[in-house]
Amino acid sequence: DGGxxxxxKYLFRKEGQNVTLSCEQNLNHDAMYWYRQDPGxxxxxxxxSQIVNDFQKGDIAEGYSVSREKxxxxxxxxxSAQKNPTAFYLCASSVPGLAAYEQYFGPGTRLxxx
Amino acid sequence: AQKVTQAQTEISVVExxxxxxxxxxxxxxxxxxLFWYKQPPSxxxxxxxxxxxxxxQNEISGRYSWNFQKSTSSFxxxxxxxxxxxxxxxxxxxxxxxxxxxxxFGSGTRLQVQP
Numbered sequence: 215d216g217g218x219x220x221x222x223k224y225l226f227r228k229e230g231q232n233v234t235l236s237c238e239q240n241l242n243h244d245a246m247y248w249y250r251q252d253p254g255x256x257x258x259x260x261x262x263s264q265i266v267n268d269f270q271k272g273d274i275a276e277g278y279s280v281s282r283e284k285x286x287x288x289x290x291x292x293x294s295a296q297k298n299p300t301a302f303y304l305c306a307s308s309v310p311g312l313a314a315y316e317q318y319f320g321p322g323t324r325l326x327x328x
Numbered sequence: 329a330q331k332v333t334q335a336q337t338e339i340s341v342v343e344x345x346x347x348x349x350x351x352x353x354x355x356x357x358x359x360x361x362l363f364w365y366k367q368p369p370s371x372x373x374x375x376x377x378x379x380x381x382x383x384x385q386n387e388i389s390g391r392y393s394w395n396f397q398k399s400t401s402s403f404x405x406x407x408x409x410x411x412x413x414x415x416x417x418x419x420x421x422x423x424x425x426x427x428x429x430x431x432x433f434g435s436g437t438r439l440q441v442q443p
Contacts (some may be wrong), residue, residue: 245429247430247431249433254337254435254436255435255436256332256334256419256433256434256435256436257373257419257431257433258433259430259431262430264429272430302371304371304373306373316363316375316378317375317431318375319365319372319373319374320372321370321371321372322371322372324371
């Protein structure tokens with residue numbers, strides 16, 4: 215079955231700890247994206263990658279980091295510098311990263327930092 | 329910059345009623361793409377439709393229909409004879425081929441369909 219997997223579904227961390235959210239896709243998509251969703255709000259773009267070994271900041275990249283070493287994988291690290299990390303994080307991918315193509319989303323990871 | 333406005337935060341209807349979700353967009357690009365996504369309680373976004381700026385034909389898919397009007401920069405979504413399973417948050421989104429080509433989302437409309 216082709217799709218996007220994000221693990222875990224729920225993640226709990228103590229303040230001051232870095233945490234890495236996993237995103238894997240087997241759709242052979244070139245482009246991958248990370249979005250953050252807060253209650254009652256739309257999705258905001260954190261980082262995106264149009265191709266392996268390249269990525270760009272989105273609207274709210276501060277306190278986050280990513281890597282794109284493999285086409286299938288685009289992990290997101292939430293660092294201790296992120297002031298308000300508790301949120302729902304969604305990963306997406308598309309072919310081939312053009313505006314015309316819809317993005318496919320993973321099931322999301324709900325991160326709670328206390 | 330792009331902007332998408334969904335003015336209706338929450339709508340509640342009774343099953344079998346028709347309901348329209350509004351979406352207004354802003355962009356200076358002449359070529360752009362509009363999308364609707366559904367987010368059920370599970371959280372995963374489900375793609376519903378894509379419309380490009382050159383195609384103003386309205387589309388119908390079962391109980392769903394979309395009305396795209398460039399003159400008013402709107403891309404409204406109507407559910408006919410709503411069902412409880414339609415309860416979800418619905419997002420309108422916009423993308424353009426210039427710049428980062430990522431989606432710009434509206435804030436979403438929560439639809440509650442009561443039995």
